[in-house]
Amino acid sequence: MKILSKALYMFSLLALSACSDDFFDVNSSVTSPTSASLAPQFRIQGAIENTFAATMYRGSREVLGVMQYGSQNVANYYSEVWSNEFTTGRYFLWQNAYVYSLPNSADLIALGKAHNSPNFVAVGKILRAYNFGCTTDQYGDIVFDETYDGESTMNITPKFVTQKTAYTNILKMLDEAIVQINEPSEIELNTANGDVFYQGDKSQWMKLAYALKARYLNHLSKKTSGDMAYNADAIIEACSKALTSNADNAMRTYGGGLTENDNQPYSSNGYGSSRVDYWSEFFVETLKNSLNLTNPVEDPRLKTIVPATATGEYIGVKTGAGPVNGRDQYSAGNGGAYTSATSPTYLMTFSEVKFIEAEARFRKGDNAGAFEALKAGVIADMEKANVAAADAAPYIAKLDEMGSASLTLSQIMTQKYISMVFDPETWVDMRRMDYSSEIYKGLTRPTNVNLFIFPNENDWIQAMVYEYNEEDRNYENMPSNVPEVRLTTPLWWNVAE
Structure with a gap:
């Protein structure tokens, strides 16, 4: 069955060391796959940390420019203009x-089974669901059933499954985890202090499983028929059982120490610091009028997230253009609420759950319920972004003044965009919304965009090219990897049916 043996994994690591400047910075040997003779309490930390360091970081690193959060200090940077490495299959997720x-x-799942500890099996499935979800949301069809499972023999030419099949399996995995998390187990989750998310609190892991379930169900907003049709009630139900406050946020914290791994990746000392030289023009301008009013009201998160220039202004760099008026004229990317050395990295937040609920209720026609969910999400995100209550109050009052009667999908998605800084989930949202400038006010394609593949103004990037080493090894099983096809073809969940 399965894709790669441990030996082949190590071979892959050696090959990758030649093509990634920070690959080994995010993956220490302490948390690399090891012998299955270990007990699960010694594997859970590695499973959690590699989900951040490998999947989440690499999943966000290449699409920061696509999501128009951060900008580079040079023009025509490949990931901002969708060219070069974006078409050669290098440096990706x-x-x-x-x-x-x-x-x-x-390994965590296999060890949980071996030690009669289904709570570890559940955590492994929750993390696995996230990892598969993030991967399929960037590529579409993926290897699923025939990937490494800690038990079966090697298969270096695994078959791919469709994204629909992957989603079916992801949701099934989360449902299984919700049941298994509370089953009697011989070893408790935090026996060796390895549960760096929730310190062994099974109720919080269950909430995370429901939150992820709500996220993936919400991706189906263009599906109107069949067994995977969008179901607002199912999403709202999952949200009701998911994270209930910022205390439930699934996040990784950092000490801000001497090593890169002890710093938030996009902080000045982090291993991804160069990816956020500046904040983008679109992000900064969105914060200057996040309520989209004729008379702009500045979002109080602007000053906590975006450092001011030397003259006290907040100015972003146009995506793809690079700084054109001198580099000190723009707001630096490092040093705010999300880019300081000790800033957390979030995998799932209470505010996201509320924005998912708001969208589902809005699509159902429940504007009053949608507005209440939206407001709760904004309040939670203000707290997450270190906005003082006194600074948040006038903004919330203005939101109340607008009320549910004038609620739009644009308001929901704009607030979610601000809340989800750096999270690759934003790219899912932008594609679901067809990169609409009616939804994301002021959104335009990058300067210097790759016109060879994206010649028309309405052409936007839709997926990633599979990595070259997978194509070399397994080309007979993978879908078409021609850049003109891969980068421009919408994923399954983004096709109406």
Whole structure:
């Protein structure tokens, strides 16, 4: 059955070391896949940390420009203009997920079974669902059943499954985890202090499973028929059982120490600091009028997230253009609420759950319920972004003044965009919303966009090219990897049916 043996994983690591400047910075040997003779309490930390360091970081690193959060200090940077490495299959998520994150979660599941501890099996499935979800949301069809599972023999030419099949299996995995998390177990989750998310609190893991379930069900907003049709009630129900406050946020914290790994990745000392030289013009301008009013009201999160320039202004760099008026004229990317050395990295937040609920209720026609969910999400995000209550109050009052009668999908998605800084989930939302400038006010394509593949103004990037080493090894099983096809073809969940 399965994709790569441990030996082949290590071979892949050696190959990758030649093509990634920070690959080994995010994956220490301490948390790499190890012998299955270990007990699960010694594998859970590696499974959690590699989900962040490999899947989430690499999943966000290449699409920061696509999501128009951060901007580079040079023009025509490949990931901002959708060219060069974007068309050659290098430096992407694929190998990080299949070399690090998925093997660690597979080991956790196998070890949980071996030690009669289904609570570890459940955590492994929750992490595995996230890792598969992030991967399929960037590529579409993925390797699923025939990837490494900690038990079966090697298969270096695994078959791919459709994204619909992947989603079916992801949701099934989360449902199984919700049941298994509370089953009697011989070893408790935090026996060796490895549960760096929730310190062994099973109720919080269950909430995370429901939150992820709500997220993936919400991706189906263009599906109107069949067994995977969009179901607002199912999403709202999942949200009701998910995270209930910021205390439930699934996040990784950092000490801000001397090593890169002890700093938030996009902070000045982090291993991804160069990816956020500046904040983008679109993000900064969105914060200057996040309520989209004729008379702009500045979002109080602007000053906590975006550092001011030397003259006290907040100015972003146009995506793809690079700084054109001198580099000190723009707001630096490092140093705010999300880019300081000790800033957390979030995998799932209470505010996201409320914005998912708001969208589902809005689509159902429940504007009053949608507005209440939206408001709760904004309040929670203000707290998450270190906005003082006194600074948040006038903004919330203005939101109340607008009320539910004038609620739009644009308001919901704008607030979610602000809340989800750096999260690759934003790219899912932008594609679901067809990159609409009616939804994301002021959104335009990058300067210097790759016109060879995206010649028309309405052409936007839709997916990633599979990595070159997968194509070399397994080309007979993978879908078409021609850049003109891969980058422009919408994923399954983004096709109306």
